[in-house]
Amino acid sequence: MKRKEFLFFQGGIHPNDCKDRTRLESIQVAPLLDKYTVIVGQNIGAPSKCIVKLGDDVKKGQIIAEAAGFVSAQLHSPTSGTVKRIVTCPNAMGAFVPAIEIVADGNDEWGSPFEPIDDWKTAAPAELKQRVADAGIVGMGGAAFPTHVKLSPPEGAKIDTLIINGAECEPYLTADHRIMLETPEKVIEGAAILGRILGVSKIFIGIENNKKNAIKLLRFKALGTGIKIGGLQVQYPQGAEKQLIYSLTGRKVPVGGLPLEVGCVMQNVASTVAIVDAVVHGRPLIERITTVTGKSVVNPGNWRFKIGTPVAKAIELCGGVSEAPRKVILGGPMMGFAQKTLDVTLTKNSSGILLLSEKETEQYGSDPCIHCGRCVRTCPMNLLPSSISLAVESERFDVAEKQHVAACIECGACSYACPAHRPLTQHCRRAKTALAAQKKALLK
């Protein structure tokens, strides 16, 4: 029994993965659009600082916004053209943020790209890390945490394991799956580069068992490299950082702690491939693979979009919809963000665009809790969502704090399982933000 090799965490749910519509669609390259709206500040941490002015001519790959601080990332122009205006544009969270509107000149001409580092196997790790930072690479799985920060563990931290996250446990999404199938060499090479930067030799690639072909392919490609491919139980949220580390290594990341406290660094598959592009091909991160799917999408598929592509355009490329959507979600259905406008544009962490029609749209109710304990059973963090939710309803955030609400990873498993359709995840989020605000007020 090979499967026993890896653990599986407590709790979790088994939603219908709905990946069939796009699983077999190979990645298509989106044609050049005439306009891109690139949001400034696509990463967690300090938002980047815009360095272009109105009317500036930019080349493809030219830096248009600079990292503002250590935990920040560079931003590059997706194509060549002119900066038409600096606007404010809603981001995936609904907040208005500055954005640079670039009108493409149609040539899609590279500026001065980086010098490719062909011999990365002998290059200094610091040089490679600098390249990752210069290329503006962030965690493309969802959090958009600047990658070079993750690769710079603090003094004294002992990193011995690198984990490449190819679990893609979110239903509907197949972008990472296609990346692994179509560019397996890049995944392996990227993992090796990351291993060199970190100086670790223990490298895992974690993939859920519903992507058997990807597991087989990568195992084949990884022969002789020492990289281990873990076929993991199909269980949401298998791809969550703490759960994946536990499944692969048996280590538990402490509450409120980072993976590096247990000697792990995790990277998403898409980011890993982006690192290969940056190091070996000298290209900054200006495009990403995104799954556009949903029952009502006429031609769903996996596309290589440039950063800054408006969602409306992306849907148009997929042949439009057969039925008006009631929900447009950036990201997967479990943790993605519902959008109120189609004007939002793709960012470095947009792994999917999901359209749900009227029929598929689930409504949250305000039915009372029947104490069935489904949420308790499914919570991968071993919390008590039902109690937290009741406490939040009566605004008792102190009670929620005692129930360790701060450890919630907002995976949504509790809301998924709740038969009374209570908005449990939102209650947890509310408690977390309220407690964070309280703490901030105390520090003042």
Place this chain on the structure above:
Amino acid sequence: MFENWLLITVGAILVNNFVLSKFLGICPFLGVSKNLNTALGMSGAVIFVMTLASLVTSTIYTLFLSRPFTFLGVEDVNLGFLKILVFIVVIASLVQLVELILQRFFPVLNKALGIFLPLITTNCAVLGVAELNVKGGHTILESTVYGFCSALGFALALILFSSLREKLDLAAVPTAFEGTAIALITAGILAMAFMGFSGLV
């Protein structure tokens, strides 16, 4: 011997629970059961007062009131009829004393208990325990244990009830039944459940 003690303890805590079976001390039961922490404080106060009251009243009764003696040429004077009068005064002063001590040393607890500490003075539960000791023919030691166990029973009911009421606070109770009404109904159902213990000892 063992059975006798079992009878007194289990009987006082469960079977003849002061609140749920004898319906004594309902006032603090309803008044201080809104949250668990005050209920715990009140339970402590009641346990203290009832044990002490049992000890003191039982001592006074066995030593002075229950035995016939000769006085001023009158034979076989039995002062048993004075017991209620004496008990009331003794208990009242006792509570007064407790309150003074609390005020001085535990002002927070005193504030939390509020009006209910003085109310123990006139509480039927405390007078009841003294009277039941006499009726049951308990010795001083038995009385003290009985008083302590009765108070434990009271505390048990109070704590159970306060946690229930905290839950009820979140319930969508119809307006007509909000507050004390629903508390009384809950108490009634609880009392029904405790009837299951009847005949246990």
Place this chain on the structure above:
Amino acid sequence: MTQHPAQQPTNDSLIVSNSPHIRGKETVPQIMSRVIYALLPACAAGIYFFGLSALRVLTLCVFFCVGVEWLCRKLGGRNTDTWKDGSAILTGLLLGMNLSASVPWWICLVGSILAIGLGKQIFGGLGFNPFNPALVARVGLLIGFPQIMTTWAVPNLGKMSGVDVLSGATPLGLSVEQVAASDGLLQNLFYGNVGGCIGETSAVALLIGGLMLMFWRLIKWEIPLGFIGVVVALTAIVNYHWPELSSPPLFHVFAGGLLLGAFFMATDMVTSPVTGRGALVFGMGCGLITSVIRIFGSYPEGVSFSILIMNALTPLIDRSITRKPFGFRKEKKA
């Protein structure tokens, strides 16, 4: 492929809500209906052994419970379609199963008012009731009408037409000596050929229902395990040391409402603890109180009382049992 012409989506009335945007298929009505299905074998057994009068009692209880639910919602000025979630039907069924087949119709009505009115709607409806509604009714009736509630029907096999019911004793009412003297009692208890409440009679049917619930993962296994386990353990100890006090443990498991209580009543989601550990404590408490009442108390049956008392303890259990989050570490002392 698509009937509708392809169109470009617009911004019109896009719903925003928090993630997750998909949900499991389980709903409250579905849970309720599954519990009802699991009760059906026991109901069928009751009707088989007690005849049509059992069917009459069950039907009346369900009908009255739904009616009272509707009426209470109406009087309270709230939405009146809550009976459609199936919880009132379930309560009615459970209430009927807790009655003898010989009860008059008005007992069903009073029971339904007690169950739905006093046990549930007065607290605000499903999800808010601290006590199991059906048990509130059963205990209320037992205290209010002891004569009627302790007159048990005895099985009249094959006479499906008869509405007249013979009355007799429930096995739990038998003394320890009588139990020891009767032949094949355990077997009869197992299949259900004994007097008693409609739903309690057939142990095998209840076990089937219980297994269905476990299979659908509708109940926490800790509750029946703790409940039955403690009853078996305690009665075994008492039976071994003082045989005159208690019958053997298997008798206690199959007789009376223990199985019905352990699988269907104690496991009521609303009134039992949320966590597994809490459920185990809850079940063991039920078992302890049941054994004590059965062995020492004046009532022959202690299941309903014990569950009600543990219902009252549930908030305390829920409060005192906290779970340590995944990766929890004790804070190091600085």
Place this chain on the structure above:
Amino acid sequence: MGIVILAFIIALVVGVVLALIIGAAAKAFAVEPDLRKEALEELLPGANCGGCGFPGCGEFAKALLSAESSPECCPVCQPDSLKKIGEFLGVSVEGKERKVALVRCGGHNGVAISTPYNGVNDCASASLVAAGGKGCEYGCLGLASCSRACAFDAIEIRNGIAIVHPDRCIGCGHCVDVCPKNLICMVPASVDVHVYCNSPEKGVTKMKLCKASCIGCKKCVKASDEDQMISEGFLVRTNYSTPPNTDLIAATGCPTKALKLASIHALPEAPEEVEP
């Protein structure tokens, strides 16, 4: 007869003994009651609204006595009772102006773009989800968090926005803290002219989302005297230290009617139709 006397004597003895014990205990465990605090509490309004920043009037009285706070901090006290408190404490109390809450958003459902929101029914929770259902990130979500926080029933939700009734508002400021959009501010009650918009975005962006937004045309700034209206970027505000008078509304002719009188804004059928 002897028994009666005996009973009398015994009762007397018991009484005297107990009285002595209690008396001694009262002396031994005596606690000075704080008379000043009680007297001061009498003078305070007793609304326990918490507007002073202390949990209830009792704590506020304590803080006053220890000079940790000043009487002006009480938002509810009327000038005459303030004066009394000042006399009691022996401090001079400056007369202060009554303040009322102002919700700086006029984007009701008729003029502002909004999208259905499904989830927990309070503003703070809704603002976590795509910044709420309103198209404008800065707009009032209308889920009544402020209204529920108000103990004086002064905030009404009408047509998707919160509307303050200045006559009922006592200025405790509870609503200010609960608004996740920071829309509510306390303004002098005597000022009636306000700009009902809080979006710092460009006029074009705002107009796309809300027809009642302040587009920063500065007509009102020009029509008013110097310093009466302050313009900050694309947003104009009333200068509450030198406020304009109500004539300004007519003189300006605000194109989006974001400039309004609070007294008219709160009327049940406020004339706030905006021509398409």
